[in-house]
Amino acid sequence: MPNPALLEAFETPSRTPFVIEHVSDEFTSVCPKTGQPDFGSITLRYQPAPAGTPASARGCVELKSLKLYYQSFRNEGIYYEAVSNRLRDDLVALLSPAWLQIITDWKGRGGIRSVIRADHGEVPPHFRGR
Amino acid sequence: MPNPALLEAFETPSRTPFVIEHVSDEFTSVCPKTGQPDFGSITLRYQPAPAGTPASARGCVELKSLKLYYQSFRNEGIYYEAVSNRLRDDLVALLSPAWLQIITDWKGRGGIRSVIRADHGEVPPHFRGR
């Protein structure tokens, strides 16, 4: 089941602000209503906590730990909206970022594809609708 | 015929604002003038009513009910513009969203493809032209 303890972080490597984006096309969880598997693509985008602040010590998420954390949803019954908000909340708790954005893009069910966007803080305008 | 009573809603799952998008490529209705079927793609995009407000109790549209509601247009004689405005009005009445956007994108008739955009409330600029 979803396990944020799998997440690891490392220190922000630069004093100049920058933006990190990780896209996973291999996310899967289970629909709690029908028991059918859901498949989606997850985009995580964030600006790490400014170097020199206490939060910067755990400012960037380690990539392999992110993969394992995503895999912990594999057999969890959970709705699209809940996945999106859960990912945002767990990663914000880990990273204390300047801002953070989660976009979950789900394969069709019943002929309807869905995209959920969940933000934290002031996501710059040029990233908002992407 | 179009039946908004088919629509069901559930409570907004998060206090942090987020955006939901559902795209159906399988919409069909009938041209009231020629009796010919029309085929289109419907994009619904909205920010649910803020959690903690009365409206949030019915803040998100349930996906299967949305599909059935769309199917209720199957044999209805109705113009592009009327479909677009009808979808917006029915969904706003159901959800009382912070904002909502309907984009209907129709296959060509007589060599002309059409797109109708109908908004409710303050759609953020980065979504307006998409």
Next chain:
Amino acid sequence: MPNPALLEAFETPSRTPFVIEHVSDEFTSVCPKTGQPDFGSITLRYQPAPAGTPASARGCVELKSLKLYYQSFRNEGIYYEAVSNRLRDDLVALLSPAWLQIITDWKGRGGIRSVIRADHGEVPPHFRGR
């Protein structure tokens, strides 16, 4: 319901063999099991009966009549396989073609897309797998 009487034909216009292909991206019928609409693309490909034979008098299908015939499946409960075989049989009965090929390509259901190919006569090898 499916109505082959809607189909009209006209005489093969040339003594030299040639090949005709019509692709409709706007086919819809209904799943007889679930009552849900199905959406597909239909490719009809054939070589008309040789001019100068009795069959050539009705060798080519008239385009508007084909459209109306396809539309007669709109509210019919019928499986993918049955649609494909039905289309082939009705059109072969109408046209007595040298050969004829029906390819029905269906949008996904439960994450599975389907393609059915039904041939009549000796379809040339270069068209078979397309």
Next chain:
Amino acid sequence: MPNPALLEAFETPSRTPFVIEHVSDEFTSVCPKTGQPDFGSITLRYQPAPAGTPASARGCVELKSLKLYYQSFRNEGIYYEAVSNRLRDDLVALLSPAWLQIITDWKGRGGIRSVIRADHGEVPPHFRGR
């Protein structure tokens, strides 16, 4: 020759502002200098006159009349720029829209492709560069 009398309009169907887009990929006219045919794609985008105003009685262009109006350029000798300005002026005269945008996108001549954008009123920024 170009004949705006072919254009018909109908009343704006909603009090809430919305945006209509019609794209024709089948426009052709003739180069007045060389006599060679030109081929282009025409995008018409506009916000109808607000319902409840006198202009709203003729706020939306009827689709078939638009097709016939476009066809009236078929054998006219006229430059790209003149087509674009003419389309805008004729449609603004018909519709009195809140704003209107014409984009003509022409196939290459001498290895150069051209796009002309002609606006009326305050086209929203998110549509301007599209």
Next chain:
Amino acid sequence: MPNPALLEAFETPSRTPFVIEHVSDEFTSVCPKTGQPDFGSITLRYQPAPAGTPASARGCVELKSLKLYYQSFRNEGIYYEAVSNRLRDDLVALLSPAWLQIITDWKGRGGIRSVIRADHGEVPPHFRGR
């Protein structure tokens, strides 16, 4: 774990040979060596047993049962090659088809994407390399 008992079949609906293709983009299993999830697309293509033969009574695989059978691999530790051969063998046992083809197309691991093709009987040449 992989469960062929989930598979159901129905009678071949036509005496004329035809070809059925089902593509699932939502297959997942687990690497038995690393425990990491694998994601792939499965193409099943076959010509059903000729109608009128004993085998034709179970000549076509039912679509929903196929989906459930694929899902039974979700948490199974199994190699690419074994998945491909297993799918072919289970489906051949069910359907006794004239010929059958399985193509498994796997997302990259360590920068290498893989495709496995496993055939039964005389797959026509125009399908072999697809």
Next chain:
Amino acid sequence: MPNPALLEAFETPSRTPFVIEHVSDEFTSVCPKTGQPDFGSITLRYQPAPAGTPASARGCVELKSLKLYYQSFRNEGIYYEAVSNRLRDDLVALLSPAWLQIITDWKGRGGIRSVIRADHGEVPPHFRGR
């Protein structure tokens, strides 16, 4: 109206057989039934008459003359099938080629796109279905 006298030819420039292909995306004619314009793409593919034969003196079609010949269909009322057969016959009469192939690919009418293939002589198998 269609005028084959516009076509010019020049001598085959090589004794070694080779293949020439010309694709025009700017063909237009008129539907004789509805008076509506049709738009299509024309592919002409042929192997010129072998150099050293009498036919080789007029073995290759001159490109500008081909363009003018195509333009002579602009206001002609003529069906898809007739265009395709007419083009083949006029060009075969001009060129006496080893083989020749015409493919006309038409934009949709009533939601149906059409492709007509008309051959002369032994078109090599690898070109037939293209």
Next chain:
Amino acid sequence: MPNPALLEAFETPSRTPFVIEHVSDEFTSVCPKTGQPDFGSITLRYQPAPAGTPASARGCVELKSLKLYYQSFRNEGIYYEAVSNRLRDDLVALLSPAWLQIITDWKGRGGIRSVIRADHGEVPPHFRGR
């Protein structure tokens, strides 16, 4: 060598501001350092001088003259940056436009593709990054 005297202009045809874009995919010059040919695509975008001003008399560039002007760079040894600035300066001198934008997009050299953007005046924001 680059010859702006080849450029011709004509009067702005409308009092309403509009935007003209010409894209040539067939530009070539020579690298002054290596003598190797460079190949690029040139986008010219501008708003002609307002009709009614003295500058409007030469407000729009004539298309064939633009082609010949581009061709005058064919055997010139000149850097990417110099081409871009030269084109802008020559065209601004000719047209006195409200604003003008040159984008040169070059095929790769040593595995590196380059794009140079050179503006004149206040290019509207929606065109700047395109």
Next chain:
Amino acid sequence: MPNPALLEAFETPSRTPFVIEHVSDEFTSVCPKTGQPDFGSITLRYQPAPAGTPASARGCVELKSLKLYYQSFRNEGIYYEAVSNRLRDDLVALLSPAWLQIITDWKGRGGIRSVIRADHGEVPPHFRGR
């Protein structure tokens, strides 16, 4: 430097012939003439030695060992043609396959992209030109 000792193999898992394809988009070596790095995509396609033959005991290449073998070319000065023939020979020596095919597809140098195809044994026709 290229090290075939890194390659590992495992036993052919099925008596029914099947085809395996591995595509790596991350191959790099060095041009022996210029010292510049080369980048390419490598496709390996083969039919393993028939199960039950001595060769089948080492019939399939292990995926991770293949990756490491490819990486051993990273700083090797070697031409396109030599890479292609070397890969084929090393893998044939390892696997004794029924047939095997190597396709190396290289990014452009000096504006020229290259593809080298090296076969072993009777590659089926439908794979040869791919």
Next chain:
Amino acid sequence: MPNPALLEAFETPSRTPFVIEHVSDEFTSVCPKTGQPDFGSITLRYQPAPAGTPASARGCVELKSLKLYYQSFRNEGIYYEAVSNRLRDDLVALLSPAWLQIITDWKGRGGIRSVIRADHGEVPPHFRGR
């Protein structure tokens, strides 16, 4: 002007037959009739002379010399067909290949794109129509 003396060759590096393909997207020459530049893409595909034969000593074309040879057409007035046959003849004279294929693919002139295919020897069927 076209200069085959620029071409260099090296010895076939393998006794096993293999196929080499070089694609240049940066070919340009001049139309002898209009003086306008032509731009095309050149594909050269061949099987080198078998190693161990006298011809194999000059069996493969050196890549940089090929580029310079192509550049020698830059200011030559020459027709599409002549370029194609010239390239084939010069390269066959240099390489004495088992077979060789030239495909020249030209950007549009007057709305017509052209492809010329010129072969030497027995080009395998799977390459002929590509």
Next chain:
Amino acid sequence: MPNPALLEAFETPSRTPFVIEHVSDEFTSVCPKTGQPDFGSITLRYQPAPAGTPASARGCVELKSLKLYYQSFRNEGIYYEAVSNRLRDDLVALLSPAWLQIITDWKGRGGIRSVIRADHGEVPPHFRGR
């Protein structure tokens, strides 16, 4: 190892501000943790120091020197984030640009693709999210 001394610059060639973009699809370095090679695409975008200022004397990076500098990372063990910040810092030190932007886009590892954006100065909004 990364060697900024390889970088060369030349003087800004114009007083009018302009923007330069170089995209390399052939960047490779090594993961310091696993020793596995990483492959990425690097976009460098900047506005050179204004001509006439002391910084403008070294305002533009020379293209070949940039290629060699990128190649100096080939066998360096370095993380994505460090590459991105290092490139920005080295190039800012060289060029003193008005603004500068580095985008590194990495091929997938463990099913996750990554993009890092590192800016210097006031990157215009229309470039920020690209």
